Amino acid sequence: MADQSDRNAPSSLNAEFLTFSAKDTASRWLAADDLQQEVYRHLASYVPRILNMGPTGGVIEEQREQQREELACQLILIAPLEWLLLGEEPANGLARLQENNQPSPLCGHVFKVGEPTYSCRECAADPTCVLCMQCFLGSVHKEHRYRMTTSGGGGFCDCGDAEAWKNGPYCHKHTPVESSRDAEEDPVSQLDPEMVSRSLRIFSIMLQYAVDLLTSEQEEHLPGGLEPLEKGDSYYCMLFNDEMHTYEQVIYTLQKAVNCTQKEAVSFATTVDRDGRKSVRYGDFQFCEQAKCVIVRNTSRQSKPLRVQVMHSSIVAHQCFALRALSWLGHIITYSDGLRRVLCQVGLQRRSEEEDSSLIDKLMLNDSKMWKGARNIYRQLLMNSLLMDLKYKKVFAIQFAKMYERLQSDYVKDDHDREFSITDLSVQMFTVPSLARMLMVEQNLMRTIIRTFVEHLRHRDLQGRFQFNRYTAQQAFKFGRVQSLIGDLKYILISPPSHWTDPLRVKFLEGLDAFLELLKCMQGMDPVVRQVGQHIEMEPEWEAAFTLQMKLTHIITMIQEWCSTDERVLIQAYRKCLSSLTQCQGGISDGEQPISLSLAGHCVETFRYTVSQEKVSIHLPVCRMLAGLHVLLSRMDVASRFPEQLPLGELSPPLLMELPLRCLVLCAQVHAGMWRRNGFSLINQIYYYHNVKCRVEMFDKDIIMLQAAASMMDPNHFLMMVLSRFELFSVFSSTDFRRRFREANKDLVQQNTLIEEMLHLIIMVISERYTAGVGQVEPLEEVRREIIHQLSIRPMAHSELVKALPENGNKETGLERVIDRVASFKKPGVTGRGLYELRPEWNKHFNLYFHHYSRADQSKAEEAQRKLRRQNAEDTALPPPVPPPLCPMLASLVNLLQCDVLLAVEGAVLQWAVEPSGGGWSESMLQRVLHLVGLALLEEQQQLERSSGDEDTSFKFTCKITRPGDAPSPAGSVLALLESLQNAPHLEVHKDMITWILKMVSNIKTIRQRTTSTSSVSVSAGSRQEETVRDKDKAERKRKAEMARLRREKIMAQMSEMQKHFINENKELFQQSLDELEACTSEAPDLSASSLELTCASQVCVGPCRVGGTERRQPVTCILCQEEQEVKGQGRAMVLAAFVQRSTVLSKNRRRSQPDPERHDPLFTHPDLSVGVHTASCGHIMHATCWQRYFEAVQLKEQRRQQRLRGHTSYDVENGEFLCPLCECLSNTVIPLLPHTHTPTHSVDHPSLGEWLKITNQLVAALRSSLSSQCEEGAEPAVPEGFRLNFIPQSPFSSGVREMITTFSLSAYKVGLRVNPNEQDTRVPVLSWASCAYTIQSIERLLQDEEKPLFGSLPCRQDDCLSSLTRFSSACWTAAPLRTTHTHFIRLFTAVLCDYQVENTPCILDMDMFHLLVYSVSSYSSVHCLDQSGSRVVDSGHLHLLHLITVAHLVQILLTSTTVEVYMEEDGEGSEEEELTCQLFSTLRKHLGSVLPEPSSGWQQWRCVKAAALPFLRTAALFFHYLNSSAPPADLLVPGPGQWEALCSYLSLPSNLLLLYSTQHTLLEPLIHRWCTHPGVTQVLKGGGAIRFPRESNRLISLPGDYSVLINQASSFTCPRSGGDKSRAPTLCLVCGSLLCSQSYCCQTEVEGDDVGACTAHSLSCGAGTGLFLRVRESQVLFVAGKTKGCFYPPPYLDDYGETDQGLKRGNPLHLCSERYSKIQRLWRQHGVAEVIGHAQEANQTLVAIDWQHL
């Protein structure tokens, strides 16, 4: 290592390097008077020489350079410092220091980007408290409800911080041990005093050095004492990072400015982004200045130019060393807590009398001026030193708080993200409650934060309110940065104090003052005015105001929580808030026109105000804060205990409710469509006003304010004000207003909506009592009610519920604490997610007018509830549930229900409803009135029950509704109206509800009578009576339900009868197919009895005694024209839509390099099956002509589309892709359907193997010579008898069919080899055969893996696909020149016979035998057709080929089998099979000798052979089955044993396969000799790379059960290209397990002229274009196919609630769901990935727009 770097070091340094002694240097320093001067002199002389990188060379050079630098730094610069500090050999000194070290009780592990962090939902003090994985696994929290996230970098593990955890603050590792030292003791006292003084000096010199260099404002000069001896003209052009310019801009500019390649530019840009700066040029000043000008000029057009600086090389060198010095300090203090404290002391010491700041202060104040890399390094030092020392953490926190305002201002002006700013350290201090309280009391931190925040929002209107709706982009950007201050405020408020001190009260209230000032700036901001006539021109900006509201929501809630823990604070806060409100609303009624309203005998004074004409604002935080505090007064009962301290008397209820009411009216009017011209901006605002993120401190509080006001007012006055603000007063105050309104053709629907909205508001004001303080409720009742109402809409997943509930500052909803009581959980299946379903006993709590329902929710819930009740045979009335009792302070609210004005309104609506038509009323209006009546009745019943009879209740609703109404509804009493409406035919829907009301009325009457007559009668009697009425009702409904059931059953019976009838009618059809089956099976034995010697006892699929399928007709229907057509060779061509793709699913060798497509010889397939061609089909049949027309239309459409819009479709027409017209399955070609083969003529001769070999050999020799040379005359080999070499057979197919044969052949050729189509290429037929063989092999594996029987279990589409593919394979030779197929056959045949004299004949171990079988059988026909004798059949050739290749496979198996010595109990005597196996093996050993292992037992060998040969036999059986359409034997239609024998006999093979060899011993012995002596065999066997049989099925990689294990693995993964950088999107290949750096510039590669991301590139090599990946940080599965297509797929990881977490947003622990993973695996094995992508893209067009290739 030293040698290496020496070679490259400058020679002058080299010499010194060897003679330099750190020890001597250190002692010289020590002896000097001025240590700093000495050290500086040393640094001035060495630093520029060592840290001078000069021009950047290649990557390797740069790395070597760095190593050299590193070494020189350590030896010449750092080592003397260490000697000086320790006074001895550093290694020894440090070891001794460490012995005395008391490690910090904190873990303090600093998180890398992407590392998993854990937080406990039960025990963490706040969500920022996290553990590292190690601590988490050793903690109690892993058994708790925890949250898992990935770190964004920075931050550290809080293990060991007792304040961060309510429980279990220590993991196993960090549990404090009883130590010899007291924690309070000063660790410095443990050190040698000499060392303390040395460390003080050296630390302060080095820290000073670093701080001076990093914060120096001067670009040209070094601090005194560091000036270089000679200042050469060597400069750097330094480029700095900013957040304005994109990668592309920077790369482009750099290429222009410094003449670098794109690759270098990418590397520069990556480094600038990571480290914050990078020198892009080195040279003299002029040279660097030039580059700077170009960069500035090029980037200044749209924005501020990129920051570039030309810096002298010595300055850059010292800055680099300054960073190293800081790292060194951080490193040294890890050895000793004493030294750590010394460093803290040095850092925070005031430097001199005149300077007020410390070194650390100076660093922090210059933070925003430093580049990213420097910030990171010094911040890391702060975390390791100050934040790890309990004493100095406090000192530092105070210092930080003092500078808070300044630091934040710097940050706001800066453009770097917060994680790169020193302000981000606030989380480390402010979240510690004790520190936060101290800072609040001593530094008034709460007020400081709020004031700093307000200070930065200067854009105000005339009244001093924020004005967000006119924000410019720059203001919006600044606003975005200021928001982080709210985060700080949240940290200090997150846990309310457990006990208050007076100073804390004072400072909190001062903070509150500041906060109220902030709220006052928001009160009434961004007001809106209704637009009439014209639509607004520009949508006003509304998001900023709502962002602020959303961010403050938790703060407001937290401040209220703080108030609720101390009565004195609460009272003061209430007073302050009220006075703020009074200030805001000072002139609200001034200058308005006073009016007086009277209705139903009541009269109220108010002023005129119309929401639809004047300004109205949604932002009323001061009102809402007061509402919140008002509820607290009620909840804590403060108002009644300290009335004298509260200004309740000063409250003016009408003024309190004025603004919230306006806001609610605004919402109603928007719903009624009155504000359409105000655009989407307003609609969005109204949406957020009700949204779960805002409503707690917006809508909910407005309702509360109305409740508070109503409880303090005359209910009649309250309602009249409401009517007036809704602009509905005249509707109910004058009898003929509605009539006149209607006659004037005004918008009645709009007015009806307003009435509905108003009634709804009244319902909410009366019945929303689930906030503690409004009603008397337990803490969890509120969230329970929310959940009940969500689940009343429909069953929901956990995440949906969480989304519907408001989160508190701790991101908790309280859901878990109640969910199991109210709902039952239903687990998910392989798809979908787990769902919670409401338990039926909670249905009675359903309230149709639940205030958080949107209109859509409400109608869905109503429908669901009515349906449920019908199913349970109950009435469908949805009466209000009994609300909880009100708190005393708001108790008078109930009087609203029985006040005269409400009764008048109710009466009016009921009166309108008497008339069936006219649009004068609406169903919902009536429903709401009925609901209100119901509420009143419930209230009366409750009061009666509570009063227990002896005192008269004040609530007399039943009494009031029997009185005849006053004007304007003089017709009759409310009760009378209800009675008359009960049987109105047009009110059928409401009948149940009216009946319920009338029953309630009579009940209450009964109770009243009882209680007045005999007070002893209990109330329950009344309800019991109601019960009996209900029971009766129930019985009636049950009877009806029973009748309905009987009716259903009858219908079912009728239907099944019809079904039977259908089968009878179609009996012929069923019978026919059965007959056919029988025909196939019965014919075979018949034949065996005939002239043939072979016994064909059962079905046979190959050889002369097989049975063909020509007897069966094949009628098919074209899906395009619906015409029926029979499949015939000479008929119209019929085709199947098909998809051909390359595949590596069966690959046993993913490392094999891709062959050159132009030269690759595909005739022999290596047994590793590294790449195959797979064909699939959806099984849909078309006329070839119909398909062609369809495809042309698709092409035309695509051309037109491309002219209109750019971009891709889900299929690539140019590559021949289309979607099946019926099922939209992705396809890229068609396979022609061909007729069945004929059953062979059994009368002809069947030559024996010997005869056949002789004839074929002769024929091959003749063909070879005729092919090879026309010129070579004479010595023409004899042609076997009956053959004619020059015979040209007639094609058995029509031209249409031939054309389709060519079509598919070319597709397989094109896709399989990735080449352009070329009909002349001799390889065309080979690829068709390859696809047939590979597809059969992959289907055989699939059946085996799923343990399905070989036959009968495939779906139709696959069955059809295989049969057409196989028949095609054997017929495609007809479309190729005979020469071609003859050449192929000759080569294949000689390979089987191992005539290795012939060129390029591979050895037996380099061929996949099934491919060989398919190819030779398929090409044999082309040779056989030359036989004109008519005495031989092609089938005998097939059988002999099968036999030969099977023997070859046996040899292949025996050669490659390794003996696994398993001694099992063996039979003494070996069976015939075993003996023959042994014999064959010893023959092989005779030929090959010691290359083969010692033979194991015959039993074992035979067992191996059987297992290894099985897949081959199964694929062969499939092949011949489809080729010859022969029915399979029964044993193969079921899985399980007996397969072997059945297979062998189906294939015409002896079940003792070895007989094949032993019966033909003389013929085969020489062949085996040739096989074994092929030089390739020894080579392969010695190389050890032989493929063994059976080949195991490939699986996707195994994944860990716990997802965080994956995250952890990925977090330590670094980008393989950019030297140790963390990868931003680590992505795991599920096929081979490689981790890739996806979606990033650094790892793009060029493939065929396109830049593609790591995933696409990897999928090309690993999956032949198809890739399955897991994006680890997103928890998302990614499928890609080719370069342009891809989709996301749900990951196989689920949380406990049965849901995936795509994007890892929720953070619930995730566990592997093996069923889902198997599903993905099956998809892969079935080659279904491309199809899934096609469907996904088709269904979701936005997916098409994603640049999949860059992932």
Ligand SMILES: [Zn+2]
């Ligand atoms: Zn830890």
Ligand SMILES: [Zn+2]
């Ligand atoms: Zn720990």
Ligand SMILES: [Zn+2]
């Ligand atoms: Zn816990």
Ligand SMILES: [Zn+2]
């Ligand atoms: Zn057709």
Ligand SMILES: [Zn+2]
């Ligand atoms: Zn289809």
Ligand SMILES: [Zn+2]
């Ligand atoms: Zn990378």
Ligand SMILES: [Zn+2]
């Ligand atoms: Zn892979």
